[in-house]
Amino acid sequence: MSNDAAEAIDSEDQTKETAPAYSWYALSVLVVIYVLNFVDRNIISILAEDIKADLGLRDDQIGFLYGTAFGVFYALFGIPLGKLADSWHRVRLMTVGLAVWSAFTALSGFAKNFTMLSVARVGVGVGEATASPSAYSLISDWFPKKMRATALAIYSSGLYIGGGVSLLIGGAIVETWNETYPTNPPLDLAGWQAAFIIVGLPGLLLACLVFTLREPARGESEGIVSPPQKDPFRGFLRELVAVIPPFTLFGAAQGGIRGLAINLAGAVVIGSSAYALAILTGSFQQWIAVGIGYYAIFSWASTLKRRDAATFRLIWGTPAFLTTILGYGMVAFMSYAASFWAAPYAIRILEEAPSTAGWWIGGPGAVGGFLGVIVGGRMADWMRERNPAGRLLVVAFGLTAAAPFLFLMFTTTDPTIFYVCAFLQSLFGSSALGGAAATTQDLVLPRMRGTATATFFLATTLVGLALGPYMAGQVSTMTGSLSTGGLSLLVAVPIGIIMLFIAYRTVPEAERSVLERARAAGEDATVM
Numbered sequence: 172m173s174n175d176a177a178e179a180i181d182s183e184d185q186t187k188e189t190a191p192a193y194s195w196y197a198l199s200v201l202v203v204i205y206v207l208n209f210v211d212r213n214i215i216s217i218l219a220e221d222i223k224a225d226l227g228l229r230d231d232q233i234g235f236l237y238g239t240a241f242g243v244f245y246a247l248f249g250i251p252l253g254k255l256a257d258s259w260h261r262v263r264l265m266t267v268g269l270a271v272w273s274a275f276t277a278l279s280g281f282a283k284n285f286t287m288l289s290v291a292r293v294g295v296g297v298g299e300a301t302a303s304p305s306a307y308s309l310i311s312d313w314f315p316k317k318m319r320a321t322a323l324a325i326y327s328s329g330l331y332i333g334g335g336v337s338l339l340i341g342g343a344i345v346e347t348w349n350e351t352y353p354t355n356p357p358l359d360l361a362g363w364q365a366a367f368i369i370v371g372l373p374g375l376l377l378a379c380l381v382f383t384l385r386e387p388a389r390g391e392s393e394g395i396v397s398p399p400q401k402d403p404f405r406g407f408l409r410e411l412v413a414v415i416p417p418f419t420l421f422g423a424a425q426g427g428i429r430g431l432a433i434n435l436a437g438a439v440v441i442g443s444s445a446y447a448l449a450i451l452t453g454s455f456q457q458w459i460a461v462g463i464g465y466y467a468i469f470s471w472a473s474t475l476k477r478r479d480a481a482t483f484r485l486i487w488g489t490p491a492f493l494t495t496i497l498g499y500g501m502v503a504f505m506s507y508a509a510s511f512w513a514a515p516y517a518i519r520i521l522e523e524a525p526s527t528a529g530w531w532i533g534g535p536g537a538v539g540g541f542l543g544v545i546v547g548g549r550m551a552d553w554m555r556e557r558n559p560a561g562r563l564l565v566v567a568f569g570l571t572a573a574a575p576f577l578f579l580m581f582t583t584t585d586p587t588i589f590y591v592c593a594f595l596q597s598l599f600g601s602s603a604l605g606g607a608a609a610t611t612q613d614l615v616l617p618r619m620r621g622t623a624t625a626t627f628f629l630a631t632t633l634v635g636l637a638l639g640p641y642m643a644g645q646v647s648t649m650t651g652s653l654s655t656g657g658l659s660l661l662v663a664v665p666i667g668i669i670m671l672f673i674a675y676r677t678v679p680e681a682e683r684s685v686l687e688r689a690r691a692a693g694e695d696a697t698v699m
Contacts, residue, residue: 245297304621308389500635
């Protein structure tokens with residue numbers, strides 16, 4: 172029965188050669204949202220040297236602000252918001268999230284110290300956690316399976332466009348503001364503060380356009396009926412409690428004495444590890460945040476296993492899924508950190524002006540990232556037609572091909588070589604995203620896509636974003652060399668290759684048996 176069902180899905184999917192025009196329009200709006208998402212997220216890179224000087228911060232604190240303060244809470248809230256994307260109106264969810272993160276970006280401009288800026292970055296992370304779970308789920312319903320990696324790659328191009336645009340805009344704003352108001356600036360705002368406010372406000376207007384998008388039928392592209400849930404916010408609140416300490420203890424207690432004991436044991440192990448790392452590095456805020464994040468994820472996964480065995484089985488109980496997201500997590504580890512520290516390296520080591528660094532890193536970086544993610548996504552779809560695990564070869568290529576250029580970036584003293592290598596690192600590193608994202612969507616049922624996306628982004632945030640930029644900053648602080656900090660990122664390559672090799676060997680069977688394994692775990696999926 173399960174084989175017949177899978178064949179029915181594949182047969183129907185093969186008949187869907189194209190997507191309607193509205194799907195492409197809606198995708199273009201999602202790309203604009205994602206561009207703004209990464210402008211608001213990444214602008215701190217070009218502002219880092221000014222923030223560091225104005226607030227008296229260290230490199231590890233700057234890395235914390237960009238990566239951990241944002242990334243941990245982006246990951247944590249991505250879980251309940253991913254659940255909400257699986258059960259509620261996804262367009263409305265994106266509208267609210269866009270307004271929230273835009274407001275907190277603007278509020279970052281009024282920060283007067285490290286704590287205030289940290290709180291604002293947490294708010295940006297919570298708001299942005301709504302975007303990709305909703306977008307991935309919408310795209311998977313707007314486009315047939317054979318076009319999915321391409322569509323997701325186009326959406327993901329906003330990541331690189333936004334990252335590049337943030338450097339262009341941020342560098343221009345901070346220099347123009349400081350030159351125009353050398354003394355007594357309006358509202359006593361420094362250039363970096365004005366930049367946050369200026370890029371944050373347009374998102375509030377864009378939210379009005381997002382609200383007009385139409386919501387597609389869930390599961391329509393694959394003929395699997397996923398009826399709307401009667402009380403969508405119940406699941407959201409349940410997931411919210413499951414991931415926020417100390418309420419996680421109540422969730423664990425629902426599993427009896429054994430469930431509570433496992434949760435407490437996990438808290439002790441994770442807390443002890445975080446404390447040891449805090450003592451070793453002297454960065455208590457970093458490892459407290461990371462410890463909270465990893466404990467919360469452990470609690471959530473334990474609760475998910477009890478409440479939704481089928482979703483747990485297809486995500487946390489599937490080695491192919493886990494090694495795919497961890498393998499891509501290593502790509503994100505290098506890419507996030509390299510893109511963030513590129514501007515400070517150019518300004519500090521190469522003595523480039525912020526506007527010059529923003530132009531030559533941001534512009535080519537946006538083009539390189541856009542081309543890489545689009546071509547990589549199309550190549551991933553082409554490879555999948557010939558090899559069930561072919562998309563993972565593209566992910567592995569993105570990991571290994573970017574590494575030599577990262578090495579050259581953080582060892583050269585020639586600005587031209589640096590900018591060329593930054594472009595090529597962005598080009599090759601970005602090629603991995605579409606294939607990895609599409610693979611995770613293929614390994615779950617339609618009703619699980621939001622949760623699967625949130626889990627995918629756990630790897631890109633709690634592994635890539637929360638650890639990569641911070642580690643480079645910490646090594647830089649300890650050694651006094653930003654070059655050494657950048658080179659330390661290459662540790663991700665061998666780890667990622669091992670993860671992707673395991674994924675390559677296991678993905679085909681895992682995808683073939685999705686319905687079978689879901690039903691064995693108690694799922695009642697009806698094939699149309």
